[in-house]
Amino acid sequence: MEFGSRQVKSLPPYLFSIFHEKKKKLKQQGIDVIDLGIGAPDLPAPSFIIDRLTVEAANPDNHKYAPYGGCEEFKQAVASFYKKHYDVDLDPETEVLALIGSKEGIAHLIRAVIDPGDGVLIPDPGYPVYQSAVHLAYGTALPYPLDRQNGYVPDYQLLVEEDVEKAKLMILNYPGNPTGATVEMETFEKAVAFAKQHKLCVAHDAAYDLVTFSGYKAPSILQIPGSKETAVEFGSLSKSFNMTGWRIGYAVGNKELIQALAVMKSNTDTSQFLPIQKAGAAALNSDFSTVKENNRIYEKRMDRMLTGLSEMDIHADRPRGTFFIWAPVPKGYTSQGYVEKVLDEAGVILTPGTAFGKKGEGYFRISLSVPEERLQEAVNRMKIMKAGEHSNGP
Ligand SMILES: *Cc1c(COP(=O)(O)O)cnc(C)c1O
DSSP, X not given: OOSSOHHHHTSOOOHXXXXXXXXXXXXXXXXXXXXXXXXXXXXXXXXXXXXXXXXXXXXXGGGSOXXXXXXXXXXXXXXXXXXXXXXXXXXXXXXXXXXXXXXXXXHHHHHHHOOTTOEEEEEESOOHHHHHHHHHTXXXXXXXXXXXXXXXXXXXXXXXXXXXXXXXXXXEEXXXXXXXXXXXXXXXXXXXXXXXXXXXXXXXXXXXXXXXXXTOOOOOGXXXXXXXXXXXXXXXXXXXXXXXXXXXXXXXXXXXHHHXXXXXXXXXXXXXXXXXXXXXXXXXXXXXXXXXXXXXXXHHHHHHHHHHHHHTTOXXXXXSBSSEEEEEXXXXXXXXXXXXXXXXXXXXXXXXXXXXXXXXXXXXXXXOOSOHXXXXXXXXXXXXXXXXXXXXXX
16 A cells, blocks of 8 residues: 555554455355354344334434534433443533444544553453554553453553553453453452552443343443543443444543543544434333343353354353353464364354454454354354364365
8 A cells, every 4th residue: 555644554454354355255156154253243223223213314303413422312311321220320411422333432532532652551352443543543552461260350460560651541341352251340440449540541341231141230330439530431332232333332431531532523523313313312211121132142142152162172151241252272273273274164254362462362252143053053064174283275
């Protein structure tokens, strides 16, 4: 590429677009590829949300620019959700901001709070956007390791003092992508205390807040007393309401951070289409029965996949949140080597753990976003793969 800034040119290619290319090629060869690599729900958005969108889209009043920070109805719905679900009080005017999906919110927050060279503590393994957004903001990504043996929570003892001094922001993500890790309040308590001690801010990415199982309820970082002095939380309707393409999410918490993000955004975008915000409000004001139904579907898929994996002698933890299974690769393989073998010999796309950071080595991620029969088919194909070294494919 001749044009493009240094930062853009030095960004590694987005992993999922590489897979997309490979999948297209295999499909052209007539191979029935099962894609367990995509981190998005396959289920449709609930009809009551679509109905609200349709009604609002027909009203010309909704065709104008929306207010910068989001419309009142949406911000109020976010605040009501926090009150009802977490018993957290939020001022819709100053502590809530509508987003065009949480991905842009996270990227813009990073740009809004760091100066060139500043550090951002990001989870490793973690959602790849954190690293690239820090890079594009001329910041320094400071990956902190998450390990299976301590439940994928930050170990502050392991952080280098120099990094901590450099850091202006710490990002957390629970239920976590890719690990499926879930936490109790104590993890957030420690993060808030750490942030206050070292004068940094915390952003908690709660994209999977409602995608939970087995009676587990994911806490909000804003439930920690005093957290609003340092923390913001990102929420999204993408995963819980199967609305990835709709692009609607929110940021809540610390007023100054919300204001900084609002300034960044009002100079970049002009909020989401009003009918989508209003449909999003309907989702947040609902009884969440559709979310529970989704979760039941994921849980059944999860059981089927975990059973299949254990029959292959792959022992993954059963997650209490997200629709991902984070599994160790069989002995003798690297993440990349195993994932390539499975694609070549079984026509199944998995995501190598290394796509999420160095600490992802030794793992692969399975997304449960295909129907049960397809998951079973994937298991059946993986079971009959040749044992041993990576072959050169079909
Ligand atoms: C999917 C995902 C997001 C982005 O969600 P949008 O609201 O659709 O932008 C953010 N964080 C994590 C960890 C995700 O997996």
